[in-house]
Amino acid sequence: MADEHAHDGADNDNETTVRDERRAKSLPLRGPDAELPSVPARMVNEVLYCERLMYLEWVAGEWDSNHFTADGTRVHKRVDKKRALRTQGGPKRETSMQAVSQDVPYQARSVWLSSERLGVTAKLDVVDVDGGRVKAVEYKRGKRPDVPEGAYLPERAQLCVHVLLLREHGYLCDSAEIYFAGDHQRTPIVVDEELERTTRAAIARVRELALGGTLPEPLDNSPKCDYCSLNSICLPDEVNLLRAKRLRPDEPTSTSGAPEAETETGRPRKLLPSRHHKVPLYVTRQGASVRLDGERLSIFADKEKQAEARLPNTSHLSLFGNVQISTQAMRSLLGRGIGVHFFSYGGYWAGACFGADSNNVQLRLAQYRYTQDRDFCLALARGWVHSKVRNCRTLLRRNQKAPNPVVLGELKQLARKVLDADSIPTLLGMEGAAARAYFASFASMLTDSTIAAGFGFEGRNRRPPRDALNALLSFSYSLLVKDTLAACRAAGLDPLLGFYHQPRFGRPSLALDLMEEFRPVLADSAVLQSVNNGAIHADDFVVSGGAFALSDSARRRFIQTYEQRIEQEVTHPIFGYRISYRRVLDVQARLLSRVMVGELDEYPSFNPR
Numbered sequence: 001m002a003d004e005h006a007h008d009g010a011d012n013d014n015e016t017t018v019r020d021e022r023r024a025k026s027l028p029l030r031g032p033d034a035e036l037p038s039v040p041a042r043m044v045n046e047v048l049y050c051e052r053l054m055y056l057e058w059v060a061g062e063w064d065s066n067h068f069t070a071d072g073t074r075v076h077k078r079v080d081k082k083r084a085l086r087t088q089g090g091p092k093r094e095t096s097m098q099a100v101s102q103d104v105p106y107q108a109r110s111v112w113l114s115s116e117r118l119g120v121t122a123k124l125d126v127v128d129v130d131g132g133r134v135k136a137v138e139y140k141r142g143k144r145p146d147v148p149e150g151a152y153l154p155e156r157a158q159l160c161v162h163v164l165l166l167r168e169h170g171y172l173c174d175s176a177e178i179y180f181a182g183d184h185q186r187t188p189i190v191v192d193e194e195l196e197r198t199t200r201a202a203i204a205r206v207r208e209l210a211l212g213g214t215l216p217e218p219l220d221n222s223p224k225c226d227y228c229s230l231n232s233i234c235l236p237d238e239v240n241l242l243r244a245k246r247l248r249p250d251e252p253t254s255t256s257g258a259p260e261a262e263t264e265t266g267r268p269r270k271l272l273p274s275r276h277h278k279v280p281l282y283v284t285r286q287g288a289s290v291r292l293d294g295e296r297l298s299i300f301a302d303k304e305k306q307a308e309a310r311l312p313n314t315s316h317l318s319l320f321g322n323v324q325i326s327t328q329a330m331r332s333l334l335g336r337g338i339g340v341h342f343f344s345y346g347g348y349w350a351g352a353c354f355g356a357d358s359n360n361v362q363l364r365l366a367q368y369r370y371t372q373d374r375d376f377c378l379a380l381a382r383g384w385v386h387s388k389v390r391n392c393r394t395l396l397r398r399n400q401k402a403p404n405p406v407v408l409g410e411l412k413q414l415a416r417k418v419l420d421a422d423s424i425p426t427l428l429g430m431e432g433a434a435a436r437a438y439f440a441s442f443a444s445m446l447t448d449s450t451i452a453a454g455f456g457f458e459g460r461n462r463r464p465p466r467d468a469l470n471a472l473l474s475f476s477y478s479l480l481v482k483d484t485l486a487a488c489r490a491a492g493l494d495p496l497l498g499f500y501h502q503p504r505f506g507r508p509s510l511a512l513d514l515m516e517e518f519r520p521v522l523a524d525s526a527v528l529q530s531v532n533n534g535a536i537h538a539d540d541f542v543v544s545g546g547a548f549a550l551s552d553s554a555r556r557r558f559i560q561t562y563e564q565r566i567e568q569e570v571t572h573p574i575f576g577y578r579i580s581y582r583r584v585l586d587v588q589a590r591l592l593s594r595v596m597v598g599e600l601d602e603y604p605s606f607n608p609r
Contacts, residue, residue, distance in 0.1 A: 060215075142181070381499060392435075522581055530561040
């Protein structure tokens, strides 16, 4: 597909060539004889609706739900249950097309059929059997569209696959219908030679895209994206904007140097929902146990139920110290893609357990290759450190009673120098210099009442933290690395393999990379908020051997403060819409993946104003 947002002239030709070269380098060539599983009929529908949607859902294994998909699940609830069929004069049998007598009318539901010759598979919602003929019936949410064919082409092609499968299995099928739940009516669908040709071509196109291993181009300002549950994964408006970021001569730039939210591609539509509908679950009480109770997680302590959480509303589970979890609960969580994070009693992140990895093997291969590309690693690292230093400076300007121009100037100068760093070691030195200047002024962001309450800060220290504020900072960074790791996993990236933080045994290097620019605006900000607002007091810490750690009750209060911060909505400095910081982490991880597959030329930094 041609790039409709390309700029004219040699510069655009060069940008396109760079993207093509990166794709060729990142994605393995797969021969035409490579084996693929049977194409689901649903993918035939989607490839005609949007090729990018099909690729993300089937090839990359991506999925998210919205109220449209939830309504579709409700509509299919009745037909998803297999219904026993009664042969004439005989007992009930399990749903099986071969077991159905052709002498009297029957109806089968949720019937799976496959064909190696056609290369497709499908679950047929309803099959009406009347004498020697059968009829395929597909259930759809919504109302019948006002089109002469009775339904749009993608839906008709999906039903055509059902008809072809029935014929392939020896049934006489010359009619099909779609049941629209919105107006409770069946609409006849004509399966003629033209529709069959279109359907077979769509099946071939699905296989071609899957074997090609290249993510199709995003749609351009299409109304289809408004109702797509994968919009926040696909990011069509965001990708188009970043690829067409050359500004008009009279168009101002933002304070971050990035293009304003509206360009020639149009203003990106807001990601919906702006916040995740799922929330994390933390269990900090020592000796507690987590058990499965149907669709709920129950937390027990002292042989009594203390709390519960619904599985569909849980994003991930965090366990601190001596907390047990049953095998049944663990298996259910992993099966639903809900990660389980393990922390020490003191709040150090120890590791995590996740379900099956993403299907997106091309992305993983690209990530593995680029970790060996020095220039690529250095370019990403420069961007992350530059953004981190700028965000540190922004936090000081926001919170200092009397901003120190010397420190602000030093950070501004270091941010500029970072972009010229010629190696990772040089970059590490510059980051260290910026951190020393930043933390030397950290105490100036404390209120007078906070200082009077006993909080002091003389510089960053850790392993172990030797004062209360450093204990809070370390714990806040542990929570943040948990969330950036989850964002990496959701985007199909390997969180262990970083570009700035070099791979080390057991270290989530990529999650540490991604969190760099968010340390000041999320972790440090949550610490300042908790002490300046009085949520955490100086006597909320346990001191042992000179090391400071939060008490149980204080840890719970700080987690609440951190969650409030990460769920706070912020105006995205590039795209212009308001979303929560947690969703920002997801967007940034997915944009990073788009850089690796060659769809974007550079990683866009996040610098709130």
